[in-house]
Amino acid sequence: MKRRLLLVSNSTLHGSGYLDHCEHNISHFFGKDVKRVLFVPYALHNRDAYTKTARDKFKTLGYEVDSIHKAADPVDAVRKAEAIFIGGGNTFRLLKSLYDNKVVTEIRRRVLEVRPLSAHLPAPNVATISINTTNDMPIVYPPSFSAIGLVPFNINPHYLDPDPNSRHMGETREQRITQYHEEPDTPCVLGLREGSMLLVEGNKATLLGTTKARLFTRGKSSVEYDPGSDLSVLLTDAQ
Amino acid sequence: MKRRLLLVSNSTLHGSGYLDHCEHNISHFFGKDVKRVLFVPYALHNRDAYTKTARDKFKTLGYEVDSIHKAADPVDAVRKAEAIFIGGGNTFRLLKSLYDNKVVTEIRRRVLEVRPLSAHLPAPNVATISINTTNDMPIVYPPSFSAIGLVPFNINPHYLDPDPNSRHMGETREQRITQYHEEPDTPCVLGLREGSMLLVEGNKATLLGTTKARLFTRGKSSVEYDPGSDLSVLLTDAQ
Structure with a gap:
C-alpha cells in the first residue's frame, strides 16, 4: 500500500500563526516534486x-493552491x-460536503491505490474509519458517520487531559472515549494533543510534533507515546 | 397547550451529589399528585x-421510579x-435509543396533547428541535438529529464562557454556536450554564437556578438573562 498521509491534530498552535507549527513537516511531506495542492475548504462556511x-500560507512554502x-x-x-x-x-460540515460532492470514494481510491496522492489533513x-470521536458540534447531519477510511483506527484531535482544577461537570475527553468504547466493535482511538501529528507512509506510522499522544484500545488501559514513536501497530488489521 | 417541562442543564453540580442542586425544583415540579415517575436511562451504557x-434519589423526594x-x-x-x-x-446514544424503541412520537404526543405528562429532562x-447543539461525542449514529420537538428552539447545555487564560485552540462554545447559525434556517439556541434550568408551562418559560443563561439568535447579538427571567418569547412561532 502506497498511502502517504500527514494527520495533524490542529491547524494553529497557541501563540503562532496558521500552520506555523507544522510548516516544516508540510514542506518535508510534499517535497519538491509537488507543485500544486488541491485544497478542500468544506469545513468552514x-x-x-x-x-x-x-493559498497565502502554501505560497510561502512554494506550493500553488487550487x-x-x-x-x-x-x-x-x-x-x-x-x-x-x-x-x-467543523467535521460534520466537512464530511457532509465530501458526501454531497461525491468525492469520498475518489479520495480513498487516489490515496490507497495506484498513483498515490499525498494527503495532508x-x-x-x-481520514479515519469514522467521525465518531470528533469534538465538534453536530451542526449538520451527514448521511453517515463513516469517513474516508484511509487508516483502520479513529482519532480524537485536540486531545485534552483532565483539568484537576476544573469545576465544570461535562465529561472529560477520556470519559467520552470510554463511552465510545462501551459500544460494540469500536476501533482504537488515538488522542492527538495539539502540537502532534501522525505521518503514515505505507504500513508505517510515526508520531511527529512536540507533544505526546495517548492511545485508547477497547477493554485495555490507555498508553502514552512520545514524539518519534513508531505507531505502525495501528495500521495492522488486528486493531 | 398544556406542556410542562423542566429542562435542566446538568444532573450534578460541582461539589454536590446527583440532582442535589435541583431537587427542590423537582419536588415543586412533580408536586404531590405524582406518585410514580417513568425513567429513561438510555443515555448511559x-x-x-x-x-x-x-431510583435512590427520587425515593428521597417521595417518588417511585419505573x-x-x-x-x-x-x-x-x-x-x-x-x-x-x-x-x-450521551445525547447521540439517547436519541438513537428513543428512535430504536419507537417512543419519540408517543412522548411528544403525551407531553403536548391531552392528559399532559410532566417531563423532567x-x-x-x-426535548428541543434537534440535537445539533449538543456538546457530546457522536459515539453512535442516530437515524436523524431531529429530537422530540417539545419546544421550538435548541439548547446548548453545560454552556461555558471562553477561558481567557486557555492555550487550547479548539473552538469556544460561542464559536461553535455561531458555526451552527451559519447554516440556513437554524433556530435560537439557549446556552444553559451549569446550575440553570428552564421551566416551561404551556406557553410560559421561566429561567430557574443560580446562573445566567445566554440566548443566541441567528444574525443578532447574543443576550444574557438572569435567573427568574421570563423567556416565553422562545416559545412563539416567530423564533
Whole structure:
C-alpha cells in the first residue's frame, strides 16, 4: 500500500500563526516534486476566505493552491490532483460536503491505490474509519458517520487531559472515549494533543510534533507515546 | 397547550451529589399528585446502574421510579406514565435509543396533547428541535438529529464562557454556536450554564437556578438573562 498521509491534530498552535507549527513537516511531506495542492475548504462556511488563508500560507512554502470548491467537477479535480490538503473546521460540515460532492470514494481510491496522492489533513477525523470521536458540534447531519477510511483506527484531535482544577461537570475527553468504547466493535482511538501529528507512509506510522499522544484500545488501559514513536501497530488489521 | 417541562442543564453540580442542586425544583415540579415517575436511562451504557441511582434519589423526594428499559412495551409505558424523567448522558446514544424503541412520537404526543405528562429532562437537547447543539461525542449514529420537538428552539447545555487564560485552540462554545447559525434556517439556541434550568408551562418559560443563561439568535447579538427571567418569547412561532 502506497498511502502517504500527514494527520495533524490542529491547524494553529497557541501563540503562532496558521500552520506555523507544522510548516516544516508540510514542506518535508510534499517535497519538491509537488507543485500544486488541491485544497478542500468544506469545513468552514466561507470557502473563499478559507482558500485565501490556505493559498497565502502554501505560497510561502512554494506550493500553488487550487480549491475544490471552484472546480467544475470535484471528482475530476481529485482524480487529477498531485496532492490534497483537507482543511480543519467543523467535521460534520466537512464530511457532509465530501458526501454531497461525491468525492469520498475518489479520495480513498487516489490515496490507497495506484498513483498515490499525498494527503495532508488538519481534519484528521475524516481520514479515519469514522467521525465518531470528533469534538465538534453536530451542526449538520451527514448521511453517515463513516469517513474516508484511509487508516483502520479513529482519532480524537485536540486531545485534552483532565483539568484537576476544573469545576465544570461535562465529561472529560477520556470519559467520552470510554463511552465510545462501551459500544460494540469500536476501533482504537488515538488522542492527538495539539502540537502532534501522525505521518503514515505505507504500513508505517510515526508520531511527529512536540507533544505526546495517548492511545485508547477497547477493554485495555490507555498508553502514552512520545514524539518519534513508531505507531505502525495501528495500521495492522488486528486493531 | 398544556406542556410542562423542566429542562435542566446538568444532573450534578460541582461539589454536590446527583440532582442535589435541583431537587427542590423537582419536588415543586412533580408536586404531590405524582406518585410514580417513568425513567429513561438510555443515555448511559449501564441502564440498571443508572436506574438504581435515579431510583435512590427520587425515593428521597417521595417518588417511585419505573424504568422504561424494563417495560415489555416501551410505547405503552409512555402512554400510561404519570410523569417522565429522561436522564442525561450521551445525547447521540439517547436519541438513537428513543428512535430504536419507537417512543419519540408517543412522548411528544403525551407531553403536548391531552392528559399532559410532566417531563423532567436533564438531557434537554432531546426535548428541543434537534440535537445539533449538543456538546457530546457522536459515539453512535442516530437515524436523524431531529429530537422530540417539545419546544421550538435548541439548547446548548453545560454552556461555558471562553477561558481567557486557555492555550487550547479548539473552538469556544460561542464559536461553535455561531458555526451552527451559519447554516440556513437554524433556530435560537439557549446556552444553559451549569446550575440553570428552564421551566416551561404551556406557553410560559421561566429561567430557574443560580446562573445566567445566554440566548443566541441567528444574525443578532447574543443576550444574557438572569435567573427568574421570563423567556416565553422562545416559545412563539416567530423564533
